[in-house]
Amino acid sequence: MEQAKFDFGAAVSVDAEAVGRPGQRRFRLMVRSTGQTASIWMEKQQLAGIGVWFDEMCARLDREHPTSEPDAEPSPFAGDYDVDFRSSQVGLNYDEHADRFAIQAFDLDASAGEAPAFRCELTRGQCRVLSRKIAALVAAGRPICPLCEQPMDPDGHVCPRSNGHHAPVTVA
Numbered sequence: 001m002e003q004a005k006f007d008f009g010a011a012v013s014v015d016a017e018a019v020g021r022p023g024q025r026r027f028r029l030m031v032r033s034t035g036q037t038a039s040i041w042m043e044k045q046q047l048a049g050i051g052v053w054f055d056e057m058c059a060r061l062d063r064e065h066p067t068s069e070p071d072a073e074p075s076p077f078a079g080d081y082d083v084d085f086r087s088s089q090v091g092l093n094y095d096e097h098a099d100r101f102a103i104q105a106f107d108l109d110a111s112a113g114e115a116p117a118f119r120c121e122l123t124r125g126q127c128r129v130l131s132r133k134i135a136a137l138v139a140a141g142r143p144i145c146p147l148c149e150q151p152m153d154p155d156g157h158v159c160p161r162s163n164g165h166h167a168p169v170t171v172a
Helices: 044-064 124-139
Strands: 006-010 013-019 026-033 036-042 083-095 100-107 118-122
Touching (some): 013 124, 026 044, 036 118, 044 083, 044 100, 044 124, 083 118, 100 124, 118 124
Parallel strands (some): 006 118
Antiparallel strands (some): 013 026, 026 036, 100 118
16 A cells, blocks of 8 residues: 555544435544544445445454454544545555554545555454444435335435336335
């Protein structure tokens, strides 16, 4: 992984949150390191991908190389962040010698070819908790239509797969 503009090293706390109501939510990853905090905004699919990858990697590692490391719950975050940007791309890595995960994020407003804007390292316990939190955030969104698999709005949903032959599907 390239040298990042803001390298937080080992994260003290990491969390994720969704801001806004379903259908209009914004997602972010929040990281605290010694003396600094970061807020990295990203697309729902990016955050979901991070959660799935951490879940799969931790499950595999816990089977192949069990550890007694406990899950690490995040501590609360204040409203001010030293680093606050919207990411265009997120990279994930696992260092088996250190038994640490790394996240790096590229700033959406940065020039092409620029180094990552942010990097931090996470423990397996932090990743297990974070993957569960991300799964809950993603699941708390709009329900998915069983026919077209698109999100349904609270005002109702006209499913393109029904071809106009069924009544609109509404959210219960």
